[in-house]
Amino acid sequence: MKAFEATRYFFCKAADQLDISEELREALLMPDREIQVQVTIRRDDGRLANFVGFRVQHDHARGPMKGGLRYHQEVDLDESRALASLMTWKTAVVNLPYGGAKGGIGVDPSQFSKTEIERMTRAFVDQIHDIVGPDTDIPAPDMGTDHQVMSWFRNQWEKYHGFNPAVITGKPVEEYGAKGREEATGRGVGTLTQKLIKRLGMTPEKTRIAIQGFGNVGSHAAKFLHEGQFPIVAVSDITGTYYNEDGLNIQKLLRHKLAHPKGLLEGFDGAEHLPLDALMKLDPVDVLIPAALGGVITDDNVDTIKAKVIVEAANGPVHPGADEILNERGVTVLPDILANAGGVTVSYFEWVQNRQHYRWSLDRVRQELDHTMNEAFEDVWQMAAQHEVSLRTAAYMIGISRVKRATELAGLA
Numbered sequence: 001m002k003a004f005e006a007t008r009y010f011f012c013k014a015a016d017q018l019d020i021s022e023e024l025r026e027a028l029l030m031p032d033r034e035i036q037v038q039v040t041i042r043r044d045d046g047r048l049a050n051f052v053g054f055r056v057q058h059d060h061a062r063g064p065m066k067g068g069l070r071y072h073q074e075v076d077l078d079e080s081r082a083l084a085s086l087m088t089w090k091t092a093v094v095n096l097p098y099g100g101a102k103g104g105i106g107v108d109p110s111q112f113s114k115t116e117i118e119r120m121t122r123a124f125v126d127q128i129h130d131i132v133g134p135d136t137d138i139p140a141p142d143m144g145t146d147h148q149v150m151s152w153f154r155n156q157w158e159k160y161h162g163f164n165p166a167v168i169t170g171k172p173v174e175e176y177g178a179k180g181r182e183e184a185t186g187r188g189v190g191t192l193t194q195k196l197i198k199r200l201g202m203t204p205e206k207t208r209i210a211i212q213g214f215g216n217v218g219s220h221a222a223k224f225l226h227e228g229q230f231p232i233v234a235v236s237d238i239t240g241t242y243y244n245e246d247g248l249n250i251q252k253l254l255r256h257k258l259a260h261p262k263g264l265l266e267g268f269d270g271a272e273h274l275p276l277d278a279l280m281k282l283d284p285v286d287v288l289i290p291a292a293l294g295g296v297i298t299d300d301n302v303d304t305i306k307a308k309v310i311v312e313a314a315n316g317p318v319h320p321g322a323d324e325i326l327n328e329r330g331v332t333v334l335p336d337i338l339a340n341a342g343g344v345t346v347s348y349f350e351w352v353q354n355r356q357h358y359r360w361s362l363d364r365v366r367q368e369l370d371h372t373m374n375e376a377f378e379d380v381w382q383m384a385a386q387h388e389v390s391l392r393t394a395a396y397m398i399g400i401s402r403v404k405r406a407t408e409l410a411g412l413a
């Protein structure tokens with residue numbers, strides 16, 4: 001099943017609970033605008049290289065559209081469309097004054113030099129600068145992009161439109177970035193995992209966690225949960241799974257990643273090295289946190305998963321068929337549009353600070369992030385209990401209701 005079809009399935013399941021007409025469903029699902037552009041650069045060796053860039057602007061009923069930029073070989077129009085619609089429901093679940101967008105470039109960034117990535121980013125901005133802006137569509141980091149890419153993006157955009165750091169978030173802290181944005185998605189995942197585990201009557205010290213992906217989100221979630229006394233028994237990156245049944249030394253793993261020339265876990269000696277797909281099947285594991293690509297839990301591998309709780313740090317990691325099976329088995333799934341909303345929440349704080357020309361302390365960012373995430377969790381938990389639906393359906397119900405209301409107030413429905 002393709003990514004947008006999966007998102008559509010989850011949307012419709014929640015829309016059935018809300019009694020939304022067929023025509024309004026179509027209006028809410030249909031993206032406002034989709035753009036596909038040529039991104040051509042000259043490589044360091046003088047050859048030309050061509051890529052395709054995408055930006056999908058899904059919905060702006062609640063405010064300017066917001067969502068990350070992904071540099072990955074699997075980026076295409078369907079994936080960008082799915083991720084943009086997730087952003088619409090996500091920003092609504094945490095009640096930010098935004099709509100949803102997403103985009104990126106279909107490229108494997110590990111195959112290109114830093115200067116090539118810079119040229120690629122600038123060439124992409126040349127193509128899309130007139131459809132993004134602080135009041136229309138505000139990009140941010142996602143897989144394969146970081147604060148450096150955000151900085152190049154802003155610099156190139158400002159060449160056309162003049163000074164305005166609020167055009168993009170996730171910037172370096174010394175260049176109008178918010179303190180705490182880099183850790184924000186992982187911190188939000190950690191905060192809600194802790195809360196969920198407590199709610200389910202489980203004990204942190206006895207709750208074994210496995211995390212797929214050790215990039216921005218996975219590594220910060222691991223750090224936060226490790227500090228909260230959870231044993232992290234396995235993590236993975238593209239070089240494989242690293243397992244220690246007594247719990248990994250996360251500080252040592254972070255130091256190893258920092259010291260590795262490509263930021264990989266390859267060669268880490270404090271763990272058993274297992275194949276990439278071993279992480280999903282580990283037993284015993286209580287909480288599985290997918291924090292890499294989408295579509296990793298499908299009808300084909302769902303039966304091998306032993307965890308009792310799945311926290312979706314990644315966007316769209318569970319396919320609808322697998323989601324139904326997990327629900328039937330009584331596995332609790334904390335959905336992406338709630339679990340990983342910490343990133344866009346602190347992006348919002350960054351945008352607010354940029355617009356006010358004012359800086360918040362790290363303590364204030366963390367305090368407000370924790371407050372926003374806790375409030376959204378309680379809303380979703382209550383909705384699920386009231387309607388006897390899964391946490392995913394409850395989160396979609398809240399997101400869709402808020403977007404529907406804004407659409408109606410604007411006089412469009």
Ligand SMILES: NC(=O)C1=CN([C@@H]2O[C@H](COP(=O)(O)OP(=O)(O)OC[C@H]3O[C@@H](n4cnc5c(N)ncnc54)[C@H](OP(=O)(O)O)[C@@H]3O)[C@@H](O)[C@H]2O)C=CC1
Nearest residue numbers: 142143144185213214215216217237238292314315340343
């Ligand atoms: N960054 C953010 O603020 C937000 C991100 N997300 C979502 O979180 C997920 C991760 O994003 P982010 O951490 O930013 O991305 P990064 O690029 O920083 O990290 C991705 C990680 O996933 C690993 N990875 C890639 N493919 C596999 C695989 N097949 N098996 C195991 N590991 C793999 C990468 O390994 P390697 O380094 O070896 O390639 C890397 O460790 C994405 O789904 C993203 O949409 C959601 C909300 C906000």
Ligand SMILES: O=C(O)CCC(=O)C(=O)O
Nearest residue numbers: 067068140142343344347
């Ligand atoms: O920080 C943002 O604005 C968006 C982050 C993002 O792309 C996501 O939440 O999936």
